[in-house]
Amino acid sequence: MTRDQLHVYAVGYEELTGQRADLIEVLNLDKEGKTIREEVEDPLLAGVRERIREAGNSLRGNNLPRLSAWGDQCGKCDLAELCRDVPPEAKRNRRAATGR
Structure with a gap:
């Protein structure tokens, strides 16, 4: 869930600034938690944009099964x-x- 949220933020950052985010990072502060760091790549952003578009279309069409x-x-x-x-x-x- 956190990674998905950060990917949406990366898309929003690019839409707002015109610049692509370099990476996303999840810093888990729990004792057993793992930190995740990954580069932001074009295929990832394309997939996130499509999921955002689908979610928007579902909301507008009241298609919420x-x-x-x-x-x-x-x-x-x-x-x-x-x-x-x-x-x-x-x-x-x-x-x-x-x-x-």
Whole structure:
């Protein structure tokens, strides 16, 4: 997720300044975390631009299908019910965790 976000920033930087970012870097400060550094390359930026274009078209066309799978990360997300149906067991767990 962080890398994707940084790639979007790299595209935005180029659109704003006319200059391409040289690299992206994720500095993970957790004890077991890894730092990731990679050069920004044209194919990467082209792919990110296409994903941004597709996301914009989906939003404009109100084409926002809900996802079918429920994962562990969904139980921690405040917006999970927007993108997928919450299984009954997960609803109980969410209510117990939030007191709602």
